[in-house]
Amino acid sequence: MTKPTMTPELAQIRDAITDLCDQFDDDYWLGLDREHKFPHEFRDAMAKAGWLGISLPEEYGGAGLGVTESAYMMQLIASSAGTMAACSSIHINIFGPHAMVKHGTEEQRKRMLPPLIRGEDLTAFGVTEPDAGLNTTQLSTRAVRTGDGYVINGQKVWTSTAQVANKIMLLVRTAAYDPKRPTDGITLFYTDLNRKHIEVREIEKLGRAAVDSNAIFISDLPVPERDRIGQEGQGFRIILDSMNPERILVGAEAVGIGRRALAKATAYAKERIVFGRPIGQNQAIQHPLAESWAELEAANLMVFHAAELYDGGLPCGPEANAAKILAAEAGFTACDRAVRTHGGFGYAKEYHVERYFRESMLPRIAPVSRELVLSHIAERVLGLPKSY
Numbered sequence: 272m273t274k275p276t277m278t279p280e281l282a283q284i285r286d287a288i289t290d291l292c293d294q295f296d297d298d299y300w301l302g303l304d305r306e307h308k309f310p311h312e313f314r315d316a317m318a319k320a321g322w323l324g325i326s327l328p329e330e331y332g333g334a335g336l337g338v339t340e341s342a343y344m345m346q347l348i349a350s351s352a353g354t355m356a357a358c359s360s361i362h363i364n365i366f367g368p369h370a371m372v373k374h375g376t377e378e379q380r381k382r383m384l385p386p387l388i389r390g391e392d393l394t395a396f397g398v399t400e401p402d403a404g405l406n407t408t409q410l411s412t413r414a415v416r417t418g419d420g421y422v423i424n425g426q427k428v429w430t431s432t433a434q435v436a437n438k439i440m441l442l443v444r445t446a447a448y449d450p451k452r453p454t455d456g457i458t459l460f461y462t463d464l465n466r467k468h469i470e471v472r473e474i475e476k477l478g479r480a481a482v483d484s485n486a487i488f489i490s491d492l493p494v495p496e497r498d499r500i501g502q503e504g505q506g507f508r509i510i511l512d513s514m515n516p517e518r519i520l521v522g523a524e525a526v527g528i529g530r531r532a533l534a535k536a537t538a539y540a541k542e543r544i545v546f547g548r549p550i551g552q553n554q555a556i557q558h559p560l561a562e563s564w565a566e567l568e569a570a571n572l573m574v575f576h577a578a579e580l581y582d583g584g585l586p587c588g589p590e591a592n593a594a595k596i597l598a599a600e601a602g603f604t605a606c607d608r609a610v611r612t613h614g615g616f617g618y619a620k621e622y623h624v625e626r627y628f629r630e631s632m633l634p635r636i637a638p639v640s641r642e643l644v645l646s647h648i649a650e651r652v653l654g655l656p657k658s659y
């Protein structure tokens with residue numbers, strides 16, 4: 272059985288998203304990648320068609336659908352010419368605002384969600400810090416209470432879309448690290464990305480150049496109390512809530528980019544003639560591609576199994592994590608094989624598979640590494656001692 276099982280909602284998503292993505296071809300995305308330009312046209316089209324609110328409540332302008340539908344949409348986008356760049360231009364919209372849905376006040380939901388859904392607000396997400404790495408309890412960016420709010424100082428790294436965003440979700444310390452309660456004392460804010468107090472420096476990186484990632488330097492950023500999401504000191508738990516959906520979405524995206532690369536490789540293998548026959552007639556070309564098909568399908572089952580559990584209100588930590596790493600490896604391997612199937616032309620930008628290959632590295636690294644996922648499964652599923 273293919274996953275997800277087709278429903279009327281999913282069929283509608285498939286038709287509409289495929290039509291929309293078809294308007295943005297490989298040359299559009301290659302041009303943006305070369306010029307390091309954000310895909311405003313694509314993002315605006317997604318917002319205009321109402322897709323940015325796919326998983327947000329209907330009363331604020333969203334569609335109120337689940338992670339299954341959201342993951343399916345992101346997978347279709349990843350399997351279009353825009354691959355990870357297209358996904359990253361809207362990714363945070365799909366899961367980030369759930370923090371406000373679940374932990375915000377009614378005033379915050381009314382103020383924050385509709386402009387995000389309409390695409391008028393674009394938010395960055397600042398969690399990672401240069402000296403904390405994957406150990407989020409070691410964050411050192413600090414919010415200090417003032418009369419009517421907070422002042423934030425510190426530094427974040429890899430903050431995607433900060434060149435173009437007007438808002439930022441910031442996870443910072445409001446109390447010193449306490450080794451007895453390491454996840455306490457961390458607070459989440461959703462506030463203006465105020466460039467008078469936040470300096471944004473783009474990081475030159477391997478791929479996905481259309482969507483910037485940055486080092487950001489925060490000096491004396493004033494934040495009103497009404498921009499704090501949830502209770503002071505509870506930010507780590509709030510972010511934990513969105514981790515499983517994010518891993519499921521990234522897994523779906525990784526399968527999508529792998530499918531795109533596999534389709535390109537297969538088409539090329541059928542038409543490229545060497546030694547008087549299509550290269551795809553050789554088993555040495557066929558088998559790696561067939562193996563990628565099998566790996567992508569298997570990973571996809573795990574992605575939508577985890578999504579089904581999440582939407583059913585069931586625990587899905589190990590499944591969401593396993594889906595992310597299985598899909599990331601399957602997607603990357605398919606892109607690698609697509610480049611090699613193209614031979615020398617795989618290295619040329621005009622065949623696009625080199626761009627997919629560069630972008631397919633991303634789900635292997637972010638939002639969490641393979642090593643940390645395996646450590647989590649070892650501890651939580653196998654009952655082995657915690658190693659990190």
Ligand SMILES: Cc1cc2nc3c(=O)[nH]c(=O)nc-3n(C[C@H](O)[C@H](O)[C@H](O)COP(=O)(O)OP(=O)(O)OC[C@H]3O[C@@H](n4cnc5c(N)ncnc54)[C@H](O)[C@@H]3O)c2cc1C
Pocket residue numbers: 395396397398399400403404405406428429430431432476484633636637638639640641642643646658659
């Ligand atoms: C293009 C891009 C966009 C990103 N966008 C954002 C964003 O918008 N917002 C944001 O907050 N972050 C973002 N990130 C950051 C990303 O989530 C982190 O890079 C990722 O979580 C890994 O953290 P790190 O780079 O600090 O690695 P580190 O924590 O320094 O780890 C380095 C390596 O050591 C391994 N390692 C560390 N500790 C252990 C251990 N105990 N056992 C085994 N192995 C270990 C890791 O698995 C990894 O392989 C982005 C990253 C990239 C590359």
